[in-house]
Amino acid sequence: MKTLTTLILSGLLLSTPASAGVLEDKNCGSCHRLKAEETEKGFTGPDLHYAGNKFQPEWLKHFLNNPEVIRPAGFVTDPGFLPKTDLPPHISSSKEDANALAQELMDLKISAPTPVTSEPLSKGLRARIKYQFERTFGCISCHQSLNLAGKIRGGISGPSLVNAGNRLQADWVADWLKAPETYTAKRRMPRYKMEPDTLDQFTRFLMTLKKENIK
Amino acid sequence: MIINRKFLLTRIILLTTLVTACGQSEQATPAAKPPTQQEVAEVTQQTPQPKPVQVTEDTRQTYQWYCSQCHGIKGKGDGINAKLLTVPPRNHTKAAYLETRTDEQLFEAIKFGGLSVGRAPCMPAWEHTLEEDAIHSLVRYIRELCDCEAL
Structure with missing residues (x-):
């Protein structure tokens, strides 16, 4: 009983600043x-x-x-x-x-994105998507990422994606690429209309970008 | 990839016809010639062309919001990403190069990206972000920046 009272009291104390x-x-x-x-x-x-x-x-x-x-x-x-x-x-x-x-x-959520797989990509597929990241969609012009040799490359007007795989949720990445207006009315990033397969592979590629892979 | 290329080619061909048609329509109301079924399908997805295209405050803001990230606030090709790109962004104040490009080439570079006109892939495609009207007015704005027209 004493423990319970202490727990409740400490809970109350802790929640005082958290009430706001x-x-x-x-x-x-x-x-x-x-x-x-x-x-x-x-x-x-x-x-x-x-x-x-x-x-x-x-x-x-x-x-x-x-x-x-x-x-x-x-x-x-x-x-x-x-x-x-x-x-x-x-x-x-x-x-x-x-x-x-x-x-x-x-706790701050505004959507319930469709769950996607964040399964790692094969080496070949990773190279292909990296090519698209740089050349087809031009993402690298504004976002830093890691090249296949683990070196940081890219522009800085967009957020760095060097650690995207540790920072972001795969479901959100896919949803952002699919329907960015859900989150922000106006972005500085081009709107893309990717095929579902490309979107899936792109998301998985971004999730492979992790700080520990910097060489 | 092959499908994409085919799709792109079809769009470029259709676009060229559309741009030509637009240029002609400046003199009079659009021609009454009935379009083919294919044209109808494509045209319904396009936004109406502005006549004539003007640079407005919106155009400048669009340039500042999107383009200046790489091309710089004054269009000198010195945006914050410029030094980090493998191919430097175009300096829009240099007439020497820009007068060698037609308005259609500039339009396509913005709409479909640098690769579509044989230039750098660093320039992404804005086809799903900007309306065609906005792209046309950006082309006019670039002409204003370089103080030049296509030769």
Whole structure:
């Protein structure tokens, strides 16, 4: 009984700051869109109102504690987006805060994308999709990724995809490529209409891009 | 890939006919000649052509929003991605090259991507992002930037 009371009390204590939400406490909404109904505010950070659809929780926890630069030029809705380069990394949170923030972020969902397979690609198929990534769709012009030799290549106006396989959920990647307007009204990325097979292979290719493969 | 190429070729051929038709329609109302079944199928998917094409505030904003990522805010080919590309983005203020390109070639480069006109694949296809009207006005804007016309 005593243990139960302690648990309830500690739960209450813990939930006091969380009642408003850690995201609110940390004022995340001053840079990030946290609600679907917020629009046209010129947010300087990426939209997070669908963070639960987009990110892998383990990556979020790690990133919030050990931030790295994913968008050196900032986020596309930032009014100062284009002239900027070499932005500093996101502020770092303690491990506890990072975990709490990640947990709240994972609750922010706006869709239920169709589950896709993130099965690794064969070497041959990977080479083929990499070719399409660079030449057919021109993704590399705006996104950094890893070439077959594990070297970082590509533009920086879009988010880096070097660690996409650890950062993003495969279902979301496929849904974003298929129907980006579900998430953002206006993007700076071209809209593609991929054949279902290409979309599937493309998603799987992006999920092979992981930081640990940098050579 | 083969299917894609075939599809692209068909579209380019159809597009060329459409562009030509559009140029003629500047003088009078569109010709009353009944189109073939194939043309009807394709035409219904196309947006109406602007007459005449103008550079508007929307055009400039479109250029700033999408194109300047690589081509730069002033179109000098010095966008933030420029130095990271294997082939440098076109400098739209240089008449020496741009006057050697026709408006149709510029239109196709934007709509179907660099490869479609034998240029770099770094330039993606904007066919599913921008309406044809917007692409035509971007071509006019590039002409404004280079202060040149096709020779």
